[in-house]
Amino acid sequence: MSYTAPIKDMLFVLKELAGLDTVAGLPGFEDAGAETAQAVLEESAKLCEQVLAPLNVEGDRNPSTWKDGVVSATPGFKEAFRQFVEGGWQGVQHPAEYEGQGLPKSIATPCIEMLNASNLSFALCPLLTDGAIEALLTAGSEAQKQRYVPKLISGEWTGTMNLTEPQAGSDLALVRTRAEPQGDGTYRVFGTKIFITWGEHDMAENIVHLVLARTPNAPEGVKGISLFIVPKFLIGEDGTLGARNDVHCVSIEHKLGIKASPTAVLQFGDHGGAVGYLIGEENRGLEYMFIMMNAARFAVGMQGVAVADRAYQKAVAYAKERVQSRPVDGSAKQAVSIVHHPDVRRMLMRMRALTEGARALGYVAAAHSDIAHRHADERVRAEHQAIYEYLVPIVKGWSTEMSLEVTSLGVQVHGGMGFIEETGAAQYYRDARILPIYEGTTAIQANDLVGRKTLRDGGAVAQRLLRDIDGTIEALKAQDEPSLRSIATQLEAGRDALARVVEYVVAHAKRDPNAVFAGSVPYLELAGIVLGGWQMARAALIARERQAQDPAFFGAKIRTAQFFAEHVLPHAAAIETSIVTAKGGEGWLALDGDQF
Template identity: 65%
Template sequence: MPYIAPIKDMLFDIEHLARIDDIACQPDFAHAGLDTAEAVLRECARFNEDVVAPLNALGDREPSSFEDGAVTATAGFRQAYAQYVSGGWQGLQQPVERGGQGLPKTIGAACREMLNSANMSFALCPLLSDGATEALLMAGSEELKAVYLDKLVSGEWSGTMNLTEPQAGSDLALVRSRAEPQPGGTYKIFGTKIFITWGEHDMAENIVHLVLARLAGAPEGVKGISLFIVPKFLVDADGSLGARNDVRCVSIEHKLGIKASPTCVLQYGDGMAGSIADRDGAGPGAVGYLVGEENRGLEYMFIMMNSARYAVGMQGVAVAERAYQQALAYAKERVQSRPVDGSLPSSVPIIHHPDVRRMLMTMRAQVEGCRAMGIAAAAAYDTAHHHPDAKAREDNQAFYEFLVPLVKGYATEMSLEVCSLGVQVHGGMGFIEETGAAQYLRDAKILSIYEGTTAVQANDLVGRKTVRDGGAAARAIAAQVARTESELMESGTADAASVARHLGAAREAFVRIVDFMASEAKASPHAAYAGSVPYLMAGGMLVTGWQLARSLLVAQRLVEQGRDLPFMKAKVATGRFFAEHILNRAPAIAQSVTEGAHSVLMVAAQDY
């Protein structure tokens, strides 16, 4: 089924939840009001619907291939990437002075969702380049920026993140890759990195690897890691590409999903004497350039990771949207069984059956709610980085940082539920690869794993985002939710009253968990962290339900004005459904967190 970008829903969120015209009042975004957002989204939709989406199923059937150290992308990907670059899409949110368009993240997030809905494997290449760009903007020297930044912003060169090693997954204290200083200020990098997304390919002229490695004598653990740029091709003084660097792809992984995206094992230097790099004069050992200061690599890499974590959360929205669209289309055309009330003597399309409607509404509510949460987070990011008032910047930064693990953790877990429901709506045909429903489920699984598993996000939510400030940021969000509850009750409708009741119960449950984490995380860490993922899920439900409640209030006003009645009435129904069928899970989660730690830990590790 062809992909149709949900422009109307995106623009609703951008206008009414993110309040794009307020963002456009900030000096850096004076050109980026609602009219600009609509124009950009419509052009983005055209490109992704016509160019990128048709390659999605092909990439699943015919993945990137590896031979003699080279990776060849799926047929058509290289041409699509060239159009992506020529259209300026890579630089959408990047600074104008670096060749970007300088648009808000609020607009960029919607465009990135479209790209990922169209083809998640393809979209991963630009996603990693965005992270590399952010790290260089923040920590790179002017010399490094002059060589690499403009090319990354344009998309002519792509970027990667090189953290993981065979013995070092989420625990980066175990990183062993080493860096040796060289005369002239460069370094030689040696080591093996695994799970490197788009670590080798033929779509861009050069690949800029950002690599974590240790210098001799560096402190143990994460405090002794530095960050280096290691290009695939060295760059000559005139900016042209020179010798091939001593970094090689030695294999690519065979995966459950995102098959067209090459996941590479990269070898830096070790065991490569006599390689092309050696023969071309680069010498054994990959030439690298220090980013920022020594031993601050993990700090800089977190810039990339936070950017990527938000982006992965929006990938969850994107793949879930695609699964929902396909399930909805199938439910409208698949004829099976008579209505349960006997109102018709013949079989009807399955969308008339109550349980199919329940599944479709679950998919719709989760997707629209998580999209709204992501857009709200993007608006906070824009305000935090560009508002003239320091207090506004500080408050919005705290809000955005709290939401990142929710966007990444909740929206990716949501995508698994929605994509599984998509298969279920198809029935037996969903289990058949030719329908395409299974690909979304397979692709979605990686989202709760890479860029930090759901448990890693939950640990961050507990340790850095809750315990560190005693729950202040969490309670500030709860206070905002309470104000929305009051607005719901004041509106006087049955729909709003129902949402207010469930939203209030979820908020109270969330605050109980926050209080528990703030008091127990240091005194009884095992008890607190046993409930970390349920806490994240309760927080994600609350923020998602809150954004849908805000949407309901807007939609009710617009219904009264007679504006776009089918869409606005559906918004009201979606908000109420989420409250009554999903948000009402939060009190039970709170009980499991605050009372259930003992049963989690009753069986000793050695007794399993």
């Protein structure tokens, strides 16, 4: 088996760290307890392990192809997608009233993780469909919801996000695609969109493109962008598919990784205009797109966890099998499997600690989102929404950046074999490289963390999280086991570093924005390791309590948390220095362009 869903750890995190019981106590989630979670995860694992995981290498070797505007997915993908659709997997977290399963995001998140771990390229298609569903549910008219959402939830149709243009990447103010009203309530859309993931393919009968465009006389910049539905095939009044719309895939990209997932250049309106339907109000497109994007950003963070775990599993399997060199402590006369060598073990522990920490942070964030959506008390909803929104750029930015390190270590564990494509470790290294880029680069996430998530509330949410961390530190200090006390020491140092950085960001952003934004990615990384380390510390406390029940699992959890604390958390102070002591590097920010 090339991938085994880590159901045990997933359920542990869901129940013990993300508070699945609390989620199952929310209105509408009464059936979403531990039993449901286990059943859903086990069923999801079957599809992922048996159908999707074996297709992952295939997708890398035989990417999607383009011919005369038609994109054919990797052989086997269409059939696998049919099974995905038949299992109802697109609908896991979507409302029952549109024929979804109505499960909490907490339970959907491990499903998303395993989908991506088994096949990142494949999983991108449902990932973007999820985003389209969320945008339509939030901003679409009732008629639009009725027309599109059930088909998207069933998986009969898929969705896309059309933001990027050649001149407009991170900067959506530069979007030029235009939408001309036809007087009948419809628009005609003209323009070129690039980097459209699964923008054209043969796995579903229709594709619902959500497209950012400008109406005539719209204001310049981001305040003049509207959001449109542009279906690949027009839909008749009775819901049947009609004429082909004027949106065409003119090419797909030749990429470093995720090769099975077609990245399309879409041309809108070369033959008279693509029929488009306005979502919500004119000029509020960016706001709606952000709904979609936030869902997608969270999911991309889970892609980081997913590919990291897959790389970890492969590295462990190789390390147990590959025999090379005698043990350094002289405990055997013969060469042993490399898992016994201290540095191989260090690499595996690092891969594992980062992956488990990021997984825990992601699932905890998902639970906050569930409470934010379903809690009876509006005040509680708002509080959890704020925490979730603070966590999203961290989940996205940190989990994806760490996936670069983990997949790179995965190659390293394989030695020279890791560099040979047939081995498979290199694919994860290549695939992961897109994750800190798409759906907003790490710098964009960090800008969001600084601007909207820290400055806007004067650091209030961050302070709230820091107080929660204090509780964990106190509990750790009360333990007599040295490993837990060591975790307490490192977590406290990390917490203090984060606290000082938050303070610095809030105090200096107005006065010296360049310095603060020069430290924005380091701040995000710092927040990631402290919050991830906190989750691991919480896990260690629980594991200590239950150790007797399952010594192997809980023992490993404590060791992994200790590794995280002693190898990852100490860097918090170093990052603080690079931000605060260095004041964002007054000097190097002032270098002339010519000096580079």
